[in-house]
Amino acid sequence: MPQRTKKAGAAKIRSVAFRRIRADHSSELAEDYVELIADLIDEKGEARGSDVAMRLGVANATVVKTLKRLQDAGLVSQEPYRSIFLTGEGWKMAEDGRRKHKIVEAFLLALGVSEETARIDSEGIEHHVSDETLRAMARFLARKVM
């Protein structure tokens, strides 16, 4: 029954996409945190938990708990009651996120959406674009500029 086999194969392939989305979700939060922390350090010289909480629109206690996980994951370091630092790996992830973010946001603008929408949508989309799509977006931008 080639029919059956084909269907099972397609299902398996499809499930890959969903698996990736679930994986993306767990790293998504980490990326948002490190990106935000990097921004805060660049902007104000230091990142405090309460700033992170405010910008993410989340309670202080939530940030504390999440930072603990990120610390275990080797992305940030922090002493109690002190401000937050990024590890080398944390910086790497932050830079990567910013790069993606910039491309996606610029791309949306080039596509003709409002600044407001570009900002909001890019925040959500950024974590779900593969490198290939990112390259396609960059190509589009390059063409557009010429």
Next chain:
Amino acid sequence: MPQRTKKAGAAKIRSVAFRRIRADHSSELAEDYVELIADLIDEKGEARGSDVAMRLGVANATVVKTLKRLQDAGLVSQEPYRSIFLTGEGWKMAEDGRRKHKIVEAFLLALGVSEETARIDSEGIEHHVSDETLRAMARFLARKVM
């Protein structure tokens, strides 16, 4: 201190994006489920829990649990040991999802990414594009075709 006010304002606006992403995530799973169930019904005449589990790449028990929530939310209906049906609202959500999905996938293809990537990325992106961005994508497609 206009400086301070401005920053607080920007932070608030930024947090809106993150809040929306968190909200999107809760509806995301529901959308994936109903879309998949709709596809299964169209393809094979009925949707069984185990098909859903296989295509999502998730354990059977997880599907059972999630379907219970979706039932409470009024999106699907199901008798124990029987196949799954969509309510009117469920169909509405499924159609909406499919529409978005099609546009995003076609858009990515038009942008020049591979079919494989278009399929995978569109699955992730679909839940994070606003109507405005979707319209921009549709516009791009229309222009491209001419």
Next chain:
DNA sequence: CGGAAAGTTTAGCATTGGCTAAACCTATTG
């Protein structure tokens, strides 16, 4: 039609990511 195979559900557990309220430090200032 009775029993085994296949398919579903329940039970019970873990992790993530939220929250509030209470406890706890730090820092400022009288």
Next chain:
DNA sequence: CAATAGGTTTAGCCAATGCTAAACTTTCCG
């Protein structure tokens, strides 16, 4: 330098989403 105001952490709760193993139905076949 002590008291208090303000920022930070802990404690303890909840819901969602995942899992495995065990129990339970349905279905199918001899």
